[in-house]
Amino acid sequence: MFNQTAVRVRAGERTDRGGNTVPDWSPSAVSRLPVSGLNIQPNSPVNVASETADEQRDAVITGYRVQSAEGTSPDIRATDRIEWNSQTFEVDGEVATWPDLFTDTAHHIEFSMVRATG
DSSP states (O other): OOOEEEEEEEOEEEEOTTSOEEEEOSTTTOEEEEEEEEEEEESOSSOSEEEEEOSSOEEEEEEEEEEEOTTOOOOOOTTOEEEETTEEEEEEEEEEEEEOTTTSSEEEEEEEEEEEEO
């Protein structure tokens, strides 16, 4: 059940023209970390993807729910991207850490990831 692997992609930082620190998604600035022991499933069997059609584009947003194996708490943040199944997804919302009931440690984490095209 927890036999899937994805790659966590974290942006580096750079300074913009205004002197602000902003995320840097350029290939030389990002860090990648393989994360194994995941269970990745469609967000909902009824609403796996949503589509918005207009004259200029057909947009499709696809979402998945990700859960780590028991006893693991991979370093994944809401600002990260996830590479999985030859596609790049964005973490959608905060990463939830589920506590172990008896040891005051993380039991596992869960988060959603989405990919928009079109």
